[in-house]
Amino acid sequence: MSTPRATLILVRHGQSQWNLENRFTGWWDVDLTEQGVAEATAAGALLADKGLLPDVAFTSLQTRAIKTLHLALEACGRLWIPETKDWRLNERHYGGLTGLDKQQTRDRHGDEQVHIWRRSFDVPPPMLEAGGEFDLAADPRYAGIAVPGAESLKLTIERVLPYYESDILPVLAAGRTVIVSAHGNSLRALVKHLSAISDEEISELEIPTGQPIVFEFGADMAPGPRYYLKDR
Ligand SMILES: O=C(O)[C@H](O)COP(=O)(O)O
Numbered sequence: 001m002s003t004p005r006a007t008l009i010l011v012r013h014g015q016s017q018w019n020l021e022n023r024f025t026g027w028w029d030v031d032l033t034e035q036g037v038a039e040a041t042a043a044g045a046l047l048a049d050k051g052l053l054p055d056v057a058f059t060s061l062q063t064r065a066i067k068t069l070h071l072a073l074e075a076c077g078r079l080w081i082p083e084t085k086d087w088r089l090n091e092r093h094y095g096g097l098t099g100l101d102k103q104q105t106r107d108r109h110g111d112e113q114v115h116i117w118r119r120s121f122d123v124p125p126p127m128l129e130a131g132g133e134f135d136l137a138a139d140p141r142y143a144g145i146a147v148p149g150a151e152s153l154k155l156t157i158e159r160v161l162p163y164y165e166s167d168i169l170p171v172l173a174a175g176r177t178v179i180v181s182a183h184g185n186s187l188r189a190l191v192k193h194l195s196a197i198s199d200e201e202i203s204e205l206e207i208p209t210g211q212p213i214v215f216e217f218g219a220d221m222a223p224g225p226r227y228y229l230k231d232r
Helices: 034-050 063-075 102-109 111-119 153-173 184-194
Strands: 007-012 056-059 083-085 177-182 213-216
Touching (some): 007 063, 007 153, 034 063, 056 063, 102 111, 177 184, 184 213
Parallel strands (some): 056 177
Antiparallel strands (some): 007 213
16 A cells, blocks of 8 residues: 655744734734634635645644644644644744834834845844843743744754654654644745755745645655645
8 A cells, every 4th residue: 555645734824913013023922813813714724625634733832823723723624633832833033123013123224134134044133132021031831942032044944944854754754744834934944945945045935824835745755846725
C-alpha cells in the first residue's frame, strides 16, 4: 500500500484588532475582529468544500492564531484532531515598534525606514524597552522561554525552521495532512524555506489573512509549488 501524500496547509490568522487599527503587533496578544472570525470560519469551510481535511494541527501561543485554528477546524468538522501550540510559531517580535501606529511611524521615520523594519531580511526593529508596557517576560505562557527583545525575519527563521524540522516535518513524512495556523512573518519564514525564496525576493512576499496556502510533498518529501486553496 502506498503512503498517503503529505500535505501542508498554512493559514495566517484572520484579521486581528490591531490589523484593523494598523498597529505593530508582534508578540502582543490581540484578539480577532468580527471580520477575522468570519475569515477563519470561511477558511475552514473552504477546507471542507475542497475535501482537504487536516489530521494534525500546529499553532502559536497567540490567541489570534489559536482561535483561527479552532474556528477553521470547527467549520470543517475537525476540532477533534491533535493540536500542538508552540511559541516558535509566534509572530516575529516587533520590539520597540510594538503598539505603534504603522502610518504614524512612517510619518515620523519615513517610508523607507519602516519598509526596512517590516520587510528587510535581517534588519531587526528597535529593541523593546525592558519592563515597559509591552514587555512579556513575566507572562506565564512564556515561562522558561527567553522572550526576544526584537526579531528580524532572519531571527524569526532561526526559531521557526528548527521547530518545523523537528516537530512538523516528521508528521508530514508519515503522510499526514497538517495544518499550521500562525502569523504573517512566521509563515513568511516557512514559505521562504519551502519555496526556496532568496533573501532579496522575500521582501515582496505578503501572506493574506485567513487564506489557506497548500504545499503537497513528493515521495522524496520535496515540497511542490505552493497554491492558494481557493484557486483549486
Ligand atoms: O505583527 C504585526 O504587526 C502584523 O501581524 C504583521 O505585520 P507586518 O505586515 O508589518 O509584517
